[in-house]
């Protein structure tokens with residue numbers, strides 16, 4: 001359905017994205033991840049048709065997505081793009097904003113659709129309030145609802161939850177992605193949050209300095225990270241020499257997640273605690289081992305300079321890498 005080939009777009013200062021290739025099918029969800037400035041927004045805007053590409057092509061079904069040089073109103077009509085600065089009408093109500101792009105010919109259907117979205121995004125209390133007095137998070141929810149009111153074939157979301165507090169975020173995120181799957185809307189979203197990526201994206205693209213370092217299923221990207229940069233986008237990781245820890249793996253150096261290293265009571269590898277971070281269900285312990293930092297998981301807290309023994313969950317590591 002979506003076919004992106006050699007997509008290259010550089011801003012005047014030479015920064016942007018280059019040689020991006022991927023394909024998606026109807027209803028697929030793709031997460032774009034990478035450090036700040038790696039090109040996520042530039043790629044999203046290019047896909048929507050806001051830039052004239054330097055090279056490459058974007059095709060949706062059989063149609064080519066072209067930039068502003070070819071369109072009076074930039075942006076492909078079957079897509080919706082939700083930028084980091086949402087474009088809403090400040091002096092009309094949330095409900096009116098949500099209904100803005102709906103056809104006037106079907107008022108009952110419009111009302112049903114906007115009621116459904118208002119309920120989905122917990123906007124009941126503010127539906128009759130003018131946009132200008134809403135909080136950033138409320139505006140962001142109105143913007144998402146507006147983008148979905150007239151369902152697009154593909155939605156491009158740039159940091160869709162950046163203004164929404166943790167309390168609401170988990171629920172809204174589940175509801176949004178379930179809704180998109182139910183309606184088979186293809187979705188590409190940029191995020192900094194690993195919790196957005198793992199449960200909700202079928203595919204993940206890792207970007208660095210405008211290039212795609214990885215594009216595979218999200219499970220593959222997580223389980224077999226291409227390098228430390230790709231792995232570290234999901235949290236703290238260890239990159240260890242396999243021979244030093246007798247890990248019996250093909251690669252000489254391997255990414256090991258903290259939850260694959262356990263603090264144990266039996267003497268195994270012994271190190272000194274550098275720090276301990278309370279994570280709710282566990283502690284993340286940073287251990288100094290032969291002058292190297294190792295992150296491990298513990299159910300018990302430790303004091304700085306305590307001696308600890310740790311070992312690897314070798315079966316779990318092998319299963320992940322298989």
Ligand SMILES: Nc1ncnc2c1ncn2[C@@H]1O[C@H](COP(=O)(O)OP(=O)(O)OP(=O)(O)O)[C@@H](O)[C@H]1O
Pocket residue numbers: 011012013015016034035036037038039040041042043190
């Ligand atoms: N309009 C512009 N003119 C010139 N350079 C730009 C423009 N927009 C972005 N850039 C540059 O292009 C690169 C990619 O920026 P982009 O906004 O796409 O990154 P990003 O991954 O979305 O970043 P963030 O996560 O911080 O939003 C950066 O170096 C940025 O400074």
